[in-house]
Amino acid sequence: MPVLEFKYKRRVYKQMKLDLQQVKKYHSKANLRAFMEAIRNRQADKVDKMLEKCLDPNFHEESSGETPLTQAASIDKSEAVVLSLINGGAHLDFRNKKGLTAVHVATLRGHAKVLETLLDLRASPNYKDNKGMTPLYLSVLHNINPAITEILLKDQAEMNTGDDQGWREIHQAARYGRLKHLEHLLYYGADVDVQNAAGNTALHVCALYKQETAARTLLFRGADRHVKNKASQTAFQVAIVANNFDLAETIRNFSETNVVPFQDLPQYSKRKRFSTLREGSLQRTSSEPYLDFAGSRLSLVSNNSNPEHRTQRGPSTPMNHRKVQEFGQAKMATAIVDYTAQEPGELTLRKGDQVEVFSIGEYNFWQGRVGQKAGWFPSYCIKEMTGQKPGKKAPTPPTTYKDGDFVDKHHAQSTPVGSPRIVFVERGKKGFGFVLRGAKSPHGPSATFIPTEDFPALQYLENVDKGSPADKAGLKKETLFSR
Missing domain, CATH: 2.30.30.40 (SH3 Domains)
Known part of the structure; x- marks a missing residue:
């Protein structure tokens, strides 16, 4: 159930002195060609040096239509170059002119190490190309190494992506008899009886294309042989119509007592995904939000093209709050x-x-x-607390809830107007029911914003619909929120 949370936060702006004319001059055709050539030759040191001069790695090469990141993903053993590009500001989902991301390209080329590097650096396994196909779907369709399919599934890639005819990954694996892909899909929870636009399950597809071994695999993993397609045909009847009589007998004679379910649960990757900011370089935002793990934010710092020299900052560094x-x-x-x-x-x-x-x-x-x-x-x-001394246990304030309402009633009543608090708003059928706007800093656009009691934030509610979830949560018009 979608929930919106308002929370106080901090922003740190790093002012950089850049000569825009010099940066623009550096982005010449000759330099861009040299940059792409360094990527093809896996020269991570040269890539680092050019990125440090503020070369933007998000562009399309005129001759090939590739981006620097998709070009690197197409080359085997290019993990160091991929790391340098992402540290230098390359967008993870920036597509080449064919509509493919770096994850798509690494998948189609079968470069397992490059793919794992991209996933480690927060690339999503669920990017879609211009036809709506995910890397997982393409790995099955194009018979890529099953190890690639397993890597994507371990990283919790979404299954059941369909083409314009409703064919899912499991249909394609059944059609071509790709048993290892099929086993991986079934092990990670693919719907064995999912139907395409014609109502055919994977078992129907096996019956039509005479894939007896794949049909046996589906039956042993619990496929329902009684499901009918939109022509009111079972898989047995489809096999008869397609003159696949041996397969028809296999389907008809199969007993449900022979079903062998998987005995253990699938193991998913626990890889941590790091932010990719280079010290001293231009900060660019990636297309996806940072992911937090165990309450800490980790960063990957690039000081050398060798991955062994890259250091990780973790929770060992204490947060420094200047005491006021x-x-x-x-x-x-x-x-x-x-x-x-x-x-x-x-x-x-x-x-x-x-x-x-x-x-x-x-x-x-x-x-x-x-x-x-x-x-x-x-x-x-x-x-x-008033009248309390250290060591004395404070009473726990009571909390009451109303159905469909995530508001702490005691907190809402006891907190003075204007005091900061967190409010959880449940999304209704028509949304959250508010309009959020931004205000200009009272200190001027170039000055650092300092929150005060009268002006604690730069965001406020312009409007709150009466009776909406936001209204029920106690949000009022012109309420200020965290900056």
Whole structure:
């Protein structure tokens, strides 16, 4: 069920001194040709040097129609070049003139290591080409190495992509008798009885194209031989019409007691996907949001073309909040909402926790301690207690819910107007029921925005529909949100 969450966050803008005329001059046809030639020769060092001069790796080569990333993906053992390009700002889903992404190209060429590198760097296995086909579908259709199909499935590639005739991956595997592809699809949960536009299942397709071994595989994995297509024919009847009498007998004589289900569950990849920002280079956004794992944000830094020299920044580096105000004595507060640490150095809170607050840091983050654990957390997570001393257990505030409503009623009633809080809004049939707008900074466009009590954010609600999920959640017109 889709849910929208508003949360306070921080933005860090890095001002770079770029000579735009010099950058434009550097993007000459000769330099772009040299850049593509370095990619074809797997010269990662040269690629790094040209990217450091702010060469944009998102362009189409005139002669081939390839992008730098799709060109690298078409070359075996080019993982270092792929890494350099993505670190330098190459968009993961930037397509060549044939409509293929780098993941499509690596799949079609059967380059397993390159494909795994792209997936490690947050590329999606579910990109679609200009015909709506995913890499998984193409790997089955074009009989690519089954190991490639398994890599995509392990990375939770979506199955049951259909062409204009409704043929899914399992139909194509059945048609051509590609048993290893078929086994991989069935093991990872493909619908064995899914029907195409004509109502044919994979078993119907086997009966039509005389794929007896594939038909046996489907039957042993639980295919329903009684399903009828839109011509009211079972797979047995299709085999008779197609003069495949031996296969028809196999289907008719099969007993459901011989079905052999998979004994173990599929194992999915646990690869972590890193952000790909190069220190000191121009920051470009990729086409997909960053993925968080275990509450930490990891980054991949490129200082050398050799992958062994690339370093990983992890939770070992503490978050640095410059202290603004120190309290003479620790204040006692109660956590009024759950909060999961988003950065190294932050503290995970659970509703009802008793918190000792020591100081206020930047961006309205407070420093405190729960038990023996200390760290930073947003101020909206806690409510100061009066008459409480350290060590005394704070009472847990009661919470009430109404059907279809994710609003903390106690929090909504007890929190003063204008105080920051998190609101969960359930999406209704007509959407969330609000219009969000952005305001200009009162300090001017070039100045760093500093939140104040009167102007805490640069976003506000222009309108809230009466009776909408947003209205039920307590959102009001002109409410300010996190910047």
